[in-house]
Amino acid sequence: MALLTPQQVGITGTTPTYGAVAASDTVTPDDRTFLIVKNAGGSPDTCTVVIPGSYLGQAIPDVAVTVPATNGERWIGPLNAAAVDPTTGLVTITHSFTTSVTCALVRI
Template sequence: MALLTPQAVSRTGLTPTYSAAAASTTVPCGERIWLHVKNTNGSSMTVTLTSTAVTLGQATVDVVVTVPATTGDKMIGPIAPGLFAGAVDGACAITYSSTTSVTVAALRI
């Protein structure tokens, strides 16, 4: 899995750099970490953030976000450690139903 490095949003502005989505990626967890996903494909797609949290002995559900076709654009977050931190690396595991014409940036506000 490729690790997305969050880019810091600043008062002077940020022009984010987007990467082509891979089948699976990780991003560091944090209350100020967000994903920006863009989809220019002719079909909608989904982004799944794997939940690692347990409530009352029950695993919580993954977060699944649908990104619309053609001009789809979604901000997803925050990537809260209490919901998404992996046991080994503390990062959130992310999968994409399609990677064709999909770009993503991790942002820190």
């Protein structure tokens, strides 16, 4: 598990730096932060934003986003306080497939 650091998007342009995903990554919540996931692998990657807690005794569903195989790309967010784990204070994102999958955390 890795705590990802956001890259600030600037008015003069930003080229995000991508790194390999882990089976589980975390981010600090922010209303202006998005995760860009690119998949160059041979299988789809289901990225799941883990939503902790329950409402009226029912688990709040996680948010699953499928990133297609080979040349798939998805922007996920904003990764705000609604998804925070109260134990860690962080948002957790899991990946079903990690081979040739990269991500960049950006803040607009």
